[in-house]
Amino acid sequence: MESLIAGLAGSTILGVNLVELLGIIWLSLKVSVSALAIVTLVGLPLAAFLALKNFPLRGAVINLFNTFMGLPPVVVGLFLYLILSRRGLLGFMNLLYTPAAMVLAQTILAFPLVVSLSHAALVKVDPIIRQAAMTLGATSRQQAVTIIQEARYGILAGVMAGLGRATAEVGAVIMVGGNIAGYTRVMTTTIALETDKGNFALAMALGIILLAISLLINLALRAVQKMGRTESGIILWD
Amino acid sequence: MGLTIEASHIFKAYNGHEVLKDCSFVFDRGGAYALLGPNGSGKSTLFRILSLLERPDRGQVRYLENGRFISADLNLRRRITLVLPRLGVFNTTVFRNAAYGLKLRGLAKGEIEARVNEVLDMVGLTKKRWQPALGLSSGETQRLGLARALAINPEVIFLDEPTASIDPVNIEIIEEIILTVKSRREATIIMITHDPGQAQRLGDHLLVMKNGKIMARGV
Ligand SMILES: Nc1ncnc2c1ncn2[C@@H]1O[C@H](COP(=O)(O)OP(=O)(O)O)[C@@H](O)[C@H]1O
Ligand SMILES: [Mg+2]
Numbered sequence: 001m002e003s004l005i006a007g008l009a010g011s012t013i014l015g016v017n018l019v020e021l022l023g024i025i026w027l028s029l030k031v032s033v034s035a036l037a038i039v040t041l042v043g044l045p046l047a048a049f050l051a052l053k054n055f056p057l058r059g060a061v062i063n064l065f066n067t068f069m070g071l072p073p074v075v076v077g078l079f080l081y082l083i084l085s086r087r088g089l090l091g092f093m094n095l096l097y098t099p100a101a102m103v104l105a106q107t108i109l110a111f112p113l114v115v116s117l118s119h120a121a122l123v124k125v126d127p128i129i130r131q132a133a134m135t136l137g138a139t140s141r142q143q144a145v146t147i148i149q150e151a152r153y154g155i156l157a158g159v160m161a162g163l164g165r166a167t168a169e170v171g172a173v174i175m176v177g178g179n180i181a182g183y184t185r186v187m188t189t190t191i192a193l194e195t196d197k198g199n200f201a202l203a204m205a206l207g208i209i210l211l212a213i214s215l216l217i218n219l220a221l222r223a224v225q226k227m228g229r230t231e232s233g234i235i236l237w238d
Numbered sequence: 239m240g241l242t243i244e245a246s247h248i249f250k251a252y253n254g255h256e257v258l259k260d261c262s263f264v265f266d267r268g269g270a271y272a273l274l275g276p277n278g279s280g281k282s283t284l285f286r287i288l289s290l291l292e293r294p295d296r297g298q299v300r301y302l303e304n305g306r307f308i309s310a311d312l313n314l315r316r317r318i319t320l321v322l323p324r325l326g327v328f329n330t331t332v333f334r335n336a337a338y339g340l341k342l343r344g345l346a347k348g349e350i351e352a353r354v355n356e357v358l359d360m361v362g363l364t365k366k367r368w369q370p371a372l373g374l375s376s377g378e379t380q381r382l383g384l385a386r387a388l389a390i391n392p393e394v395i396f397l398d399e400p401t402a403s404i405d406p407v408n409i410e411i412i413e414e415i416i417l418t419v420k421s422r423r424e425a426t427i428i429m430i431t432h433d434p435g436q437a438q439r440l441g442d443h444l445l446v447m448k449n450g451k452i453m454a455r456g457v
Contacts, residue, residue, distance in 0.1 A: 132326030134291055136339035137316035137390065150329055 020182075021202070025209060028186040031099055031173075032166040035106035039162055043114045044155065050115070051122035052144050062119060068112035076108050077175030084176060097178035102186065105172035110162035117161055121154020122147060153224050160221045167213060240267030240303070241317065241393050241426065243288060245452075247297035250283055257283050258294065259450030265394075270420050270427040272441025274434060274455070279447040281430045282323065285396050288428070289320035316343065320396040323430075325383040332358070332374065333367040335382055339390035357385040361415055377408025384415055395419070397429035401436065409436075416440050 011018045050062055083089045084096040084104075095101045125147050133146045148155070170188035177184035179193050187206045194203040243265040250258040257280040265271055265288075275281050286292040288299055290310055300307050301314055308314055319339075328335050336358055340350045358364045361381040366374065371382060380400060387395055400416070401409040417440065420427055431437050437444050444455040 126326065128322065128324055128326035129328065131291060131322060132328070133338075134315075135289065135320040135322065136386065137312070137319070137342050139312060139342075142342050146328070 021205060023182065024185050024187055024190055024206065027099065027184075028167065028188070028210075031102045031186060032106055032163060034103045035110060035166050036159065036163050038103070038107045039110045039114050039166075040159055043111055043162075044118055044159075047115045047118035047122060047155075047158075048144065048148055050119050052147065062116075065112045065116045065119070069116050071109060071112065073105075073109055073169050073171035073173075074175070076105060077172030080105050080108065080172060080176050096176060097180060097184060099177070099184055101176040102173045102184060105176050106166040106169060109169055109172060110166045113165055114158050114162035117158030118151070118155045121151040121158060124154065125150045153227055156224045157221055160217055160224065164214060164217045164221070167210070167217070241308075242267045242302040243394065243426070243428075244300045244302060245284075245288060245297070246300070248284070248287060248294045248299070249296040250280070250287060250292075250294050252283075256450060258287070261297070261451045263445070263452040265426060265428055267393075267426055268423055270440060270442045271429070271445055272437035272443070273428065273430045273445045273447060273452070274432070274437055275430075275447030280450055281447050282398055284447070284452070285320055285398050285428075285430065289318055289394075289396050290315055291320065316390070317392065318394040318396070319387045319390060319392040321383045321387045321398060321400060323398040323402060325379060327371045327374075327379060327382065329372055330370070331368050332363055332371045332382055335371045336363075336367075336385045336389050338386060343390070353389055354385075357389045360388065360418070361385040362411065375408075377404040377411070380404055380408065380412060381415070384412065388419065392425055394426045394428065397427065399430050399432065401431070401433070413439060 050058060050065075080101065081088075081096070083091075084093070084101055085091055086096075095104070129147060129150050130143050133143045138146060168188065170192050173186060174189045174192060177186065177189060179185050179189040187210045191203045191206050191210070194200075194206075245264075246262045248258050248261040249256070261280075261284065273281055273284075283292075287294050290299065299310070301310065301318075302308070328338060333354060336354045337350050340353060345353075354367075355364070358367050361384055363374075363378060363381060363385060366378065371379070374382060384397075384400065397416070401412050404412075413436065416427065416429070419425060420440070427440075429440065431440075446453050446455045
């Protein structure tokens with residue numbers, strides 16, 4: 001393993017250091033997947049709650065999430081910067097210019113998207129499904145689980161759209177991450193800043209990889225949507 | 239054994255339009271009832287109320303066992319079932335659709351399998367059990383609806399137009415299934431149909447929905 005790394009350390013592609021490249025890709029994936037994990041863990045129960053429970057101001061909350069779906073990343077970056085900076089509300093945590101700050105930024109950006117899309121998928125489930133569940137003896141909790149199962153493709157599509165937004169985002173991440181080499185440098189920020197410096201080889205290499213990842217996410221998204229339409233495919237019932 | 243259903247003075251209105259008006263009737267345990275009546279006369283509404291899916295505006299539905307009223311809780315709800323006119327097929331396999339009610343009741347896997355295989359065999363869907371249920375034809379879908387309902391061994395089964403808009407062959411198959419259920423004398427059968435001939439073939443008691451009330455229509 002060590003000799004492998006040592007061997008890679010010297011090697012370059014198009015003048016790009018391979019270890020550096022892999023490090024950047026690895027951090028990007030780590031940050032985006034962490035953000036998505038948080039979004040999913042908190043966002044999906046919230047979406048289910050919004051879709052299945054009635055409470056005052058529910059419509060307003062849903063509207064809020066729909067509006068925040070299109071949050072401009074630089075605005076999120078700015079607010080997060082102010083909150084995380086030394087004199088900010090969370091300044092004491094020293095999170096500015098750390099990977100954690102980037103995770104936070106991507107979480108905030110992907111959260112409304114995932115909540116909105118999952119919520120839309122849940123409310124789209126035919127009301128007859130709930131009735132059918134009732135006729136077969138489902139408790140209200142079991143009815144809710146059944147509706148969530150019926151919406152699984154739409155929810156999955158929402159989560160993947162969130163992952164897409166998280167990996168492609170640059171504005172907020174650059175502001176709170178700082179693009180520090182070997183520490184907070186991710187694919188998008190590297191592309192943005194290396195292009196600025198005229199270092200096109202690295203930017204291009206990362207651009208192509210990022211594109212490939214986006215393509216992969218999109219293909220998976222299409223596949224999931226298609227499965228939902230043809231009513232075949234994966235079965236998450238057990 | 240057996241549940242008797244007593245509907246007394248049921249009123250139900252939608253948007254000011256009275257659908258059920260002082261509707262009273264007693265369905266004796268073990269009987270087979272066929273309910274006729276024009277579209278929009280409130281048959282489906284009555285079924286949703288009788289099967290405890292919906293509450294009436296006024297009046298009450300009570301279930302009796304051995305001459306005593308029993309409370310309308312989950313336990314009772316799980317002893318009765320309604321096969322909806324538009325089924326609400328779950329987006330999963332035929333097998334899992336049929337197993338749904340048993341899974342809700344927390345039965346053991348082996349028990350579920352045995353029971354599901356039995357009912358799928360009864361409705362002739364054994365070969366299709368691993369297929370997506372939403373890919374079934376309308377006749378097969380209706381049969382799956384019966385299997386899904388019968389799997390839970392209901393003591394009362396409400397059938398809302400079980401043979402509407404399906405082909406003659408499937409109508410015959412479904413009538414056979416209902417007759418089999420009837421011959422076993424394990425469940426009270428209450429069905430809605432538009433076909434007087436079918437009502438004669440399957441029902442012991444013919445009822446008509448008229449002016450928001452149920453009326454007997456001879457034997
Ligand atoms: N959930 C509902 N909301 C509003 N109107 C309804 C609802 N259910 C039934 N109705 C109305 O009640 C009347 C009776 O409907 P229904 O019980 O379905 O009749 P049937 O089954 O005899 O054709 C119809 O006019 C229908 O439009
Ligand atoms: Mg009807």
